[in-house]
Amino acid sequence: MSADGAQAALLELRAVSRVHGEGPTAVHALRGVSVSVAAGELVAVMGPSGSGKSTLLNLAGGLDSPTGGGVVVEGVKLGGLSRGGLAAVRRRSVGYVFQELNLVPALTAAENVSLPRELDGVGLRAARVEALEALAEVDMEELAGRFPDDMSGGQQQRVAIARALVGPRRLLLADEPTGALDSQTGEAVLRLLRARCDSGAGGVLVTHEARHAAWADRIVFLRDGTLVDDTGSALGAETLLSGTAG
Amino acid sequence: MYGYQLRAEFESRTGGTWPLNVGQVYTTLSRLERDGLVEPAGEQADKHVFYRCTEAGAAELREWFESPVNPEGRPRDELAIKLALAVGSPGVDVRPLIQRQRTHTMRTLRDYTRLKVDVAETDLAWQLVLDSLIFQAEAEVRWLDHCEARLERGATEAAGTAPGRAGARQTEGPDRALAGRRSR
Numbered sequence A: 001m002s003a004d005g006a007q008a009a010l011l012e013l014r015a016v017s018r019v020h021g022e023g024p025t026a027v028h029a030l031r032g033v034s035v036s037v038a039a040g041e042l043v044a045v046m047g048p049s050g051s052g053k054s055t056l057l058n059l060a061g062g063l064d065s066p067t068g069g070g071v072v073v074e075g076v077k078l079g080g081l082s083r084g085g086l087a088a089v090r091r092r093s094v095g096y097v098f099q100e101l102n103l104v105p106a107l108t109a110a111e112n113v114s115l116p117r118e119l120d121g122v123g124l125r126a127a128r129v130e131a132l133e134a135l136a137e138v139d140m141e142e143l144a145g146r147f148p149d150d151m152s153g154g155q156q157q158r159v160a161i162a163r164a165l166v167g168p169r170r171l172l173l174a175d176e177p178t179g180a181l182d183s184q185t186g187e188a189v190l191r192l193l194r195a196r197c198d199s200g201a202g203g204v205l206v207t208h209e210a211r212h213a214a215w216a217d218r219i220v221f222l223r224d225g226t227l228v229d230d231t232g233s234a235l236g237a238e239t240l241l242s243g244t245a246g
Numbered sequence B: 001m002y003g004y005q006l007r008a009e010f011e012s013r014t015g016g017t018w019p020l021n022v023g024q025v026y027t028t029l030s031r032l033e034r035d036g037l038v039e040p041a042g043e044q045a046d047k048h049v050f051y052r053c054t055e056a057g058a059a060e061l062r063e064w065f066e067s068p069v070n071p072e073g074r075p076r077d078e079l080a081i082k083l084a085l086a087v088g089s090p091g092v093d094v095r096p097l098i099q100r101q102r103t104h105t106m107r108t109l110r111d112y113t114r115l116k117v118d119v120a121e122t123d124l125a126w127q128l129v130l131d132s133l134i135f136q137a138e139a140e141v142r143w144l145d146h147c148e149a150r151l152e153r154g155a156t157e158a159a160g161t162a163p164g165r166a167g168a169r170q171t172e173g174p175d176r177a178l179a180g181r182r183s184r
Helices: A053-060 A083-093 A109-119 A124-137 A153-165 A183-198 A237-244 B003-013 B022-034 B055-066 B078-086 B094-118 B124-161 B163-183
Strands: A009-020 A027-038 A042-046 A068-073 A094-097 A171-175 A202-206 A218-223 A226-230 B038-043 B049-053
Touching: A009 A053, A009 A202, A027 A042, A027 A053, A027 A068, A027 A202, A027 A226, A042 A053, A042 A183, A053 A068, A053 A171, A053 A202, A083 A094, A094 A153, A109 A124, A109 A153, A124 A153, A153 A171, A153 A183, A171 A183, A183 A202, A218 B094, A226 B094, B003 B022, B003 B124, B022 B038, B022 B049, B049 B055, B078 B094, B094 B124
Parallel strands: A042 A202, A042 A218, A094 A171, A171 A202
Antiparallel strands: A009 A027, A009 A068, A218 A226, B038 B049
């Protein structure tokens, strides 16, 4: 179950670097980091603040451009794209879940979720059908007509995840997605991310919480912009308990 | 219940996390019998000896359930000992040691979390054991983060006040901390 390039990688970071500024004051946010995420795989990125976690996520989603190396999303090299082409990949391939949910308060849950599809040029009616499907997947179909302010934090986060995954998007990028949620609701959000990846999406989860990162297949550790370690992918569950005896 | 049943019951309630060998079960039963806490309650055709709790045994059991577990009674924490010895040992680089442990513990934590996905809602006992393992692993990772931050702070402070003696300063803190603990 390894995520080598041979498998259809949804996301490939190839020796990616990101330097802010120049000369002696230059800040190296990332130094030659390579990560690949296969379909069905959830990869967690851990590291202290300032280690480059969020930079990595921004590069993966085409929100920022690397100063070295390359980013490939679903086989498309982002480096060679025009501004418009990049925007299209961002909309069609990538879904984002941030700590700040950024739901539009004046729109209902269904309208929030269908918005990105309408921007994609899908007709209103089709976008609404897709939105209801996405909401159903996160068990929020019944609240489709509700406004964000009339929902709990956990419900809002579910809507945000539905919005991130509506339509054909298969790459899910999450930055501390459990933010201010209580631990029970936070766990529900992670179960949801996990389930989405199990059913074929790929995900990158940036978090400083060990308990949350533990939902991933693989955890990579960043420090000072460099990948310092990697847990590798999980073994079969039946071998797990042999280590805990005694 | 007889020995095999006891073992099966223990393992099913704890999800097989701490396997018992049946010899252990029988030695324990005979010790309990010697102390008057259990007594034989007949034999089955297949030679299995049944045991039941005596009144004293039931009282002892109640007492056990009602008293908190003393942390000092648990086995020594090898990891804490290892780190304590590593800090201040010449030629041991503590930071990679911490990272190796962190990766290892995260792997364990991930594997427990994976098991948790498959646990039936109704299997409360196994859920609780699994949660206990998860919380312990999580606490260990947090503690490792803390150790790393402490080391870094020590290094920065040392670099700021006495640039030439960074190494010496770094080992001073933990030594003092240990001395403090000893004197308590």
